[in-house]
Amino acid sequence: MIEFEYIHHMSLAVRDINRSRVFYSDVLQLKEIERPPFDSVGIWYAIGEQQLHLIQQPQGETLREGNIDSTDGHLAIWVRSYRQTLEWLDQQNVFYEARPHSLAGFAQIYILDPDHNIIELDAPYEE
Template sequence: MLYTGIHHVSLVVMQLDRSKYFYGDILGFKNIERPDFDTDGAWYQVGSTQVHLIVYPEGKTLRGTSKLDKDDGHFAVQVDDIDALIERMDRYGVPLLIVQAENVGGQRVYVNDPDGNLIEFKGSE
């Protein structure tokens, strides 16, 4: 058996419109078709991986904080221009944490989605 990659990451969100604005408009992730499920949600394509948003008000996976903390659970997205990402987050007023991490290839940027899900962005090495 050979693992060939991560197909998708699923995140619990509380308000779909707010989350779709963040992932689609602010981050610019590509919205893709989602099958008809009995719960609301949205799917996005990010490179070869998908991000699935699931509306689940009773969800137990929400962090319960909006503190930007590089050591908390998160998923990471590779970007080709970390400076452009920083400028985009500034333009939309998204708080961010910039960490210099030369031991793992340079600058990292952390942001929260509207529900406190932590996302790391790393530039190409």
């Protein structure tokens, strides 16, 4: 039997690493961490104890073109405050789909990164 402990990281394909750095570092304000000197181009971020790995792939089958579709593959990140997250996204002019009373049992916000990777931001319900 495999005894799983936690998710270590998720990787996303991106077309332009510099454009993605602006979004993930400046807009979402994730903390960039050291990445080994692989042959590929990429950036690593810390999200709590887990990591997000962006890998530049200018062409490839894993890159999305469509709009928000919560049934498609996505990265979900738990945030502390639903309201504050919405306020920040508004300040940064990031389009989102808000689901304050989601059937999931918590509030959800869906956004797209510059390459249409879907990011779900989850938070406790707020009144």
